[in-house]
Every structure is written in structure tokens, then in C-alpha cells.
Amino acid sequence: MNVSLVKDLSVYQLVMGVQMPPKPLSLSPATLLSLVRAQIDLLIEQQIAATLWVKLPPDKIWQSELARYQSSVGASSLIYTCQIEESRKGEAGEDKGEERLNISSSPSSPSSHYVPVHLPPDSQIRRENFLMVLSPQFCSLILAHRPLKKRKNQTSGKGNTNKNQPLLIITTVEGRVIQQVLNSIQQAIAPESSSILPASFICPTVPQAALMNQLLAKQLLRQDEINRQIITARTNKLEQQNQELHNKEQLKDEYLKNVCQELRIPLTHMKTALSLLNSPNLKPPQRQRYLQMLNTQCDQQNSLIAGFLELVQLERNLEGTTLELVRLSDIVPGVVSTYQPVAQEKGIMLAYTVPTELPPVWCVSGKLRQIVINLLHNSLKFTPNGGQVWVRARTQGDYVQLEFRDTGIGIAENEIPKIFDRFYRVRTAATEDYGGAGLGLTIVQQLLLRCGGSISVKSKLSEGSTFTVQLAATVSNISRAIATENEL
Numbered sequence: 114m115n116v117s118l119v120k121d122l123s124v125y126q127l128v129m130g131v132q133m134p135p136k137p138l139s140l141s142p143a144t145l146l147s148l149v150r151a152q153i154d155l156l157i158e159q160q161i162a163a164t165l166w167v168k169l170p171p172d173k174i175w176q177s178e179l180a181r182y183q184s185s186v187g188a189s190s191l192i193y194t195c196q197i198e199e200s201r202k203g204e205a206g207e208d209k210g211e212e213r214l215n216i217s218s219s220p221s222s223p224s225s226h227y228v229p230v231h232l233p234p235d236s237q238i239r240r241e242n243f244l245m246v247l248s249p250q251f252c253s254l255i256l257a258h259r260p261l262k263k264r265k266n267q268t269s270g271k272g273n274t275n276k277n278q279p280l281l282i283i284t285t286v287e288g289r290v291i292q293q294v295l296n297s298i299q300q301a302i303a304p305e306s307s308s309i310l311p312a313s314f315i316c317p318t319v320p321q322a323a324l325m326n327q328l329l330a331k332q333l334l335r336q337d338e339i340n341r342q343i344i345t346a347r348t349n350k351l352e353q354q355n356q357e358l359h360n361k362e363q364l365k366d367e368y369l370k371n372v373c374q375e376l377r378i379p380l381t382h383m384k385t386a387l388s389l390l391n392s393p394n395l396k397p398p399q400r401q402r403y404l405q406m407l408n409t410q411c412d413q414q415n416s417l418i419a420g421f422l423e424l425v426q427l428e429r430n431l432e433g434t435t436l437e438l439v440r441l442s443d444i445v446p447g448v449v450s451t452y453q454p455v456a457q458e459k460g461i462m463l464a465y466t467v468p469t470e471l472p473p474v475w476c477v478s479g480k481l482r483q484i485v486i487n488l489l490h491n492s493l494k495f496t497p498n499g500g501q502v503w504v505r506a507r508t509q510g511d512y513v514q515l516e517f518r519d520t521g522i523g524i525a526e527n528e529i530p531k532i533f534d535r536f537y538r539v540r541t542a543a544t545e546d547y548g549g550a551g552l553g554l555t556i557v558q559q560l561l562l563r564c565g566g567s568i569s570v571k572s573k574l575s576e577g578s579t580f581t582v583q584l585a586a587t588v589s590n591i592s593r594a595i596a597t598e599n600e601l
Contacts, residue, residue: 122301123237124245125258127294128283135290137258137281145257145282146174147339149244151331152253153178155324156246162189163248164314166230166298168196168238183226195230197239245291251324252291252316256283286325288316375417379410386410420552424535424559436564438473439481441506441515448485449504452493461496465504474513474584476564484560487553488517488580495578496521508586515582524572532570533558557582 128134149169156163165182169175179192232238243256257280285291292315386403389395395403445467456463476484485504492502500520507514524532533554554568561568565585572578 121237122298123241124243124256124294125241125281125283126237127297128254128256128285128290131290131293135283135285135287137283139279140282141279142257143339143343144336145242145255145280147335148255148282148284148332149175149178151328151335152244152246152255153182154331154335155251155328156182157185158327159250159324160186161246161248161250162186163246163251165190165192166245166247167192167194167243169242169244191226191228193228193230195232195238197236198231198234245294247291247295247314247316249317251286251320252288253286253320253328254284254291254294257281258283286320288318292316372421376414379414379417382410383407383414420556424552424556434477434480434563436475437478439476440469440473441471441481441513442467442469444482445485445504445506445515448482448489452489455493456502459493459496460499461493462501463493464502467504467506471506471508471513472586474566474586476566476584477560480560484557484582485515487557488582491553492517492519492521492578492580495519500577509583511585511587512583513586515584516579517582518577518579520577523574523576524570524578525574529570529572533568 129137155161163186165179167179169179179194183190183192240259240261241256243254245255246253259280295314295316383406386406389403390400445465449463449465453463474481489502489504496502496519502517502519505516505518507516535552535555558568560566561582561584567583569581569583570578571581
């Protein structure tokens with residue numbers, strides 16, 4: 114059974130066109146839901162077998178109300194469900210058929226008393242939702258109209274959006290209003306389908322007082338239920354936001370605490386050296402040693418401050434940075450050449466293998482050189498005199514791996530998970546002070562995460578370490594890697 118309506122039909126305009134129309138109220142979709150539920154509650158409680166005209170949102174929460182009524186009242190009810198037609202166009206623009214949305218039960222089902230009413234795609238009812246109840250005992254109409262989106266305000270530059278724009282809702286039990294809407298719908302339906310409507314139906318002018326009292330009570334109960342759900346949802350959201358803010362504050366406090374502790378260490382050493390320099394019995398070699406301590410600790414303090422500022426700037430601007438394609442063969446040889454004098458001074462054999470045919474990789478603009486410098490500097494710093502450091506690059510599927518391997522002091526297994534933490538420095542029993550701010554690896558990891566790359570490490574004490582950087586050679590790998598990191 115097919116029913117079609119003309120596209121000019123608007124239930125909202127029909128209601129507003131009657132003499133002394135009911136006043137629309139600006140209300141939320143949640144209030145509309147509470148009104149519909151209260152109406153269904155009344156029909157079920159009084160077992161009113163009615164003809165319903167409905168156009169409700171397709172969400173399950175709305176459609177379940179119709180199913181609830183249908184299962185309670187059964188075959189004695191009839192429901193007209195208004196649906197928007199979807200047309201398929203050919204290349205020349207001619208209509209190739211219609212795809213009709215069917216949210217009703219299967220027509221072959223014994224309990225099915227849904228009649229789809231098809232609306233043209235540009236029908237004015239598209240912006241409306243309504244529930245019209247027609248029965249000899251009780252008639253009502255709940256109507257929600259979504260106004261057209263307002264244009265952007267010329268002064269403020271802001272405009273209303275459908276998300277926060279309220280609905281214009283009308284509720285009425287006046288027989289004269291509902292009857293006029295029903296008559297207009299009858300006239301708008303295609304002639305071959307008009308026989309299925311109750312053409313002789315007359316709406317009761319005045320509803321029964323008892324029914325109205327019950328309806329009002331149910332509306333209050335349903336609205337209270339909706340309000341409690343909204344309050345609960347908002348409370349949960351606020352609690353979640355407060356917890357997130359609390360966690361951020363705790364992280365910030367811990368971060369600042371670590372910064373202060375790290376800055377205090379060189380200051381303590383400097384103060385000790387200055388106190389010793391004031392000793393009247395100080396010998397020249399001792400004076401020289403304390404002056405060297407001051408110089409070393411000043412460098413350490415400067416390294417901490419510079420590293421801290423660099424990390425803060427990086428974290429603040431990282432989301433807005435762009436990525437670029439760059440070849441490792443354009444970066445690695447220059448950095449290795451710069452560090453060759455340092456390696457020669459310590460008697461370290463420094464070599465690299467970076468094939469020129471390697472594909473370019475994606476990295477934060479201008480930062481691939483910094484990644485190579487930080488990792489190479491670490492390898493040289495923790496490799497004793499006479500050791501070896503290799504830098505090697507190779508393809509690995511759609512990625513390029515850059516490996517830094519050394520014969521240095523190595524890292525204890527329990528320390529490996531911590532080496533990318535801010536200010537963390539490898540603990541060693543050696544007397545040599547390796548210095549550093551403990552931020553180099555943190556910065557490298559942050560840069561790699563931004564471009565969909567990764568870094569891993571394998572190490573054994575007294576045998577050396579291998580840091581492996583993986584960089585994406587295709588855009589799809591960047592998106593996949595970043596999505597995986599976000600999930601983790």
C-alpha cells in the first residue's frame with residue numbers, strides 16, 4: 114500500500130494558518146522526546162486504538178516508541194509513517210527510479226499495520242517531526258519545526274548551528290486545529306490512495322478531562338525523567354573534565370618539581386666549589402680542579418635550561434608543524450662528518466652506510482637533522498675510547514629504518530623503559546660524568562610520534578646499544594601509525 118503527498122505540504126504552516134493558532138515554544142529535542150513518550154504512555158494505559166500519523170527521527174530511541182505502542186495495542190491500530198524519497202539520477206539527470214526509506218515492519222507480518230507515506234526529497238515536511246493521534250476518544254498533535262539556519266551575524270561573525278538551535282514545538286488537543294490538518298492531508302494525498310484514510314472521521318472538539326489530567330501527569334513524569342538523565346550526563350561529563358584537569362595539574366606539578374630538582378643539582382655543585390675556593394690553604398691544583406667543576410656545572414645548567422626551553426617550545430608548536438619528504442642521504446653524511454673530529458679525539462671508529470637509492474621519508478619539517486644529531490651524540494658520549502659507532506639505513510617494507518649501533522657502556526634492562534622520560538639519565542657506576550639534560554631522547558620521540566615514526570632500543574651492559582628509528586615512506590603509514598599511537 115503506497116501513499117504519496119505533495120511536496121508543498123507543511124504541517125507547521127497548516128497549524129499556523131488556522132484562526133487563533135497555538136503558540137509555538139522554543140524547546141529542546143529532549144523535551145520533544147518526553148512529550149512523545151508521555152503520549153504513548155497514555156495510549157497504552159487507556160488501550161486507545163488510534164490512527165497515528167508520524168514523522169519522527171530515524172534513531173532507534175524514537176522508533177522504539179512506535180514499536181512499544183504497536184506491541185501493546187496490536188492489530189486495532191494503524192500507523193502512517195512519513196518517509197523522504199531518495200531519487201537516483203542518470204548521467205543526463207533523468208530519474209532512474211526511487212529508493213524509498215522503509216522504517217516500518219514488513220507488510221507481510223501479521224502484526225504489521227504501518228503504512229509508508231512517501232514525501233518528495235524537497236518536501237517542506239523534511240524540516241518537521243510530528244505525532245498526530247486520531248481516535249474517537251482522544252485526538253492530539255505534537256509538532257516540531259526546525260527553522261532554517263540563520264545567516265552569519267554581520268557584527269559578531271557568529272551564526273546559529275543546527276546542533277544548538279532549539280526546535281519550535283507545538284502541542285495541541287484542539288479538535289478544530291487537528292481536523293484542519295487532517296483535511297488538508299486528505300486533499301494532498303494522491304486520488305488513488307485517498308480511500309485508505311478515514312474520510313468521514315471527525316475529531317472530538319473537547320477531550321475528556323480525565324484523559325487530559327492523566328496526560329499532564331505523564332508529561333511531567335517523562336520530563337522529569339529526561340531532566341534527570343540530562344543532569345546525570347552533564348554531571349558525568351563535568352566530573353570527567355575535572356578529573357582530566359586534575360590529572361593535567363598533577364602532571365604539570367610533577368614536571369615542575371623535576372625541573373627544579375634538576376636545576377638544583379648543578380647549583381649545589383657550584384656552591385660547593387665556590388665554598389672550597391674560599392679556603393685559605395687551597396693549593397693551585399685544587400683551585401684549578403674547583404674552577405673546572407664550576408665551568409662544568411655552568412655548562413650543565415645551561416644545557417638543562419636550553420633543553421627545557423626547547424622541549425616546551427616543541428610541545429607547544431608540535432600540532433601545528435608540517436611534514437616534509439627528505440632523503441636520509443642528504444642529512445646523515447653531513448652530520449657524521451661534523452662529529453668525526455669528536456670521534457677521532459676519543460679514538461672511536463665512526464662509520465655510516467646510507468644508500469642514495471633509499472626512498473625519501475616523512476618527517477617534521479627541518480627536524481630530521483636534529484633527530485640524527487641527538488642519537489649520534491648519545492652514541493658517541495656513552496662509547497668509551499677505542500670503541501665503535503655505526504650508522505646504517507635500509508628499507509623495511511613501506512618504512513625506512515635508521516640504526517645507531519655502538520659498543521658503549523650499554524643500558525641496564527630495568528632502565529630501558531625509562532630512557533625516554535624527561536630528565537632521565539642512565540645511572541652508571543663509572544666515575545666519568547656524562548652530563549646532559551636528559552631531554553635528547555624525549556625530544557626525538559616526540560618528533561617521531563608527530564610524523565608517524567617510532568624508536569626502539571636494544572642494549573646490554575658493557576656491550577653497547579642499538580637505537581632503531583623507523584620513518585614512514587608513504588602517507589598512509591603516517592596516518593596508521595598516528596592512529597595506533599592515539600589508541601594506545
